[in-house]
Amino acid sequence: QQQVKQSPQSLIVQKGGISIINCAYENTAFDYFPWYQQFPGKGPALLIAIRPDVSEKKEGRFTISFNKSAKQFSLHIMDSQPGDSATYFCAGRSNTGKLIFGQGTTLQVKP
Amino acid sequence: EAGVAQSPRYKIIEKRQSVAFWCNPISGHATLYWYQQILGQGPKLLIQFQNNGVVDDSQLPKDRFSAERLKGVDSTLKIQPAKLEDSAVYLCASSSIRGSYNEQFFGPGTRLTVL
Numbered sequence: 001q002q003q004v005k006q007s008p009q010s011l012i013v014q015k016g017g018i019s020i021i022n023c024a025y026e027n028t029a030f031d032y033f034p035w036y037q038q039f040p041g042k043g044p045a046l047l048i049a050i051r052p053d054v055s056e057k058k059e060g061r062f063t064i065s066f067n068k069s070a071k072q073f074s075l076h077i078m079d080s081q082p083g084d085s086a087t088y089f090c091a092g093r094s095n096t097g098k099l100i101f102g103q104g105t106t107l108q109v110k111p
Numbered sequence: 112e113a114g115v116a117q118s119p120r121y122k123i124i125e126k127r128q129s130v131a132f133w134c135n136p137i138s139g140h141a142t143l144y145w146y147q148q149i150l151g152q153g154p155k156l157l158i159q160f161q162n163n164g165v166v167d168d169s170q171l172p173k174d175r176f177s178a179e180r181l182k183g184v185d186s187t188l189k190i191q192p193a194k195l196e197d198s199a200v201y202l203c204a205s206s207s208i209r210g211s212y213n214e215q216f217f218g219p220g221t222r223l224t225v226l
Contacts, residue, residue, distance in 0.1 A: 099156065
């Protein structure tokens with residue numbers, strides 16, 4: 001199975017709050033789990049990524065938590081800012097480099 | 112370094128017409144991908160090239176879609192004839208080494224509207 005399921009579909013957070021987006025995957029052969037950020041009219045851009053042998057990765061305000069046994073991973077955005085308002089996609093990568101994307105989460109951070 | 116270039120940025124056509132999209136990847140990137148992103152969904156891989164050879168085209172509707180990557184650099188994606196459900200953003204991405212952790216860099220996309 002190749003699916004990656006992402007939730008919620010949309011999220012509204014106050015400035016300074018924590019944004020949490022969740023993903024679940026089925027393919028245990030995925031070797032890399034990136035998160036992409038997409039602004040309107042732009043292509044997706046890599047935000048942060050994790051390998052399945054690591055349980056957590058933090059880069060600045062962005063943290064990925066990874067639960068291999070549950071086949072779930074999540075993105076936490078600490079101290080959310082209006083500039084973080086965008087669509088976020090999780091993905092799983094196959095051994096050929098093919099990315100299977102989730103459905104996306106539209107985040108709105110209110111000032 | 113220059114990013115992935117795509118043209119045109121927007122295209123409006125009638126159903127049953129033909130359309131072509133062009134992509135110039137980041138210099139030196141051997142792997143090139145074409146994705147289809149329907150409004151409100153995540154990108155879906157249509158075709159992946161390694162240099163000028165096809166690695167994966169399992170989700171390319173081959174009765175109407177075709178793609179080529181001449182000389183392992185630029186690529187063209189064609190739709191002939193277009194259907195209403197082809198309305199989407201077509202994204203091109205490139206990466207430097209297949210199967211590594213190297214990230215895929217995406218272009219701005221071509222927004223296709225089929226009327």
